[in-house]
Amino acid sequence: MDDVRGRLDIRGGTAYSPVFTYANTQRVDLVVYFTDGKGEEKLQTPPKGYKVLWVLSGKGDKLSLKKPFGLVKRLTKLPEYDPSLDFDDVEKGGFSMNHQEDISMP
Numbered sequence: 302m303d304d305v306r307g308r309l310d311i312r313g314g315t316a317y318s319p320v321f322t323y324a325n326t327q328r329v330d331l332v333v334y335f336t337d338g339k340g341e342e343k344l345q346t347p348p349k350g351y352k353v354l355w356v357l358s359g360k361g362d363k364l365s366l367k368k369p370f371g372l373v374k375r376l377t378k379l380p381e382y383d384p385s386l387d388f389d390d391v392e393k394g395g396f397s398m399n400h401q402e403d404i405s406m407p
Contacts, residue, residue, distance in 0.1 A: 315340030317366070322346040332371075337361035344370065 317340050324332050325346060333354045338361030353371025355364050364373050 317341050318345035321348050324351065325349045336364070338364045340365050342367055344368075 315336060317334065317336075320332065320334065321344060325348065329351045331352050331354065332348065333356060335356045335358055337359045338355075338357045342365055344366065348370050353369070355369055355371060355373040357364065357373065357375040362375070
């Protein structure tokens with residue numbers, strides 16, 4: 302068990318540049334980058350010929366890049382939804398004997 306390492310309890314430090322290095326060699330129109338916002342302050346490779354949308358998730362409040370080369374948006378937390386409590390889809394009809402035709406026996 303001496304070779305098992307504990308998991309680091311830190312976040313951040315994302316290197317954004319490799320994604321843009323790769324995207325610059327491909328035919329892309331848009332890169333959507335989901336991140337907590339903690340990473341490089343400057344891109345080593347700026348985007349060329351496509352748009353960039355940064356989506357901040359989690360507790361990230363701002364993007365670490367000084368020049369993001371695109372639009373930065375933050376996800377907002379939505380209230381949790383429990384479908385088992387949703388009775389709007391329950392069928393209100395159902396089977397009833399009230400509106401049955403009379404049956405006549407000869």
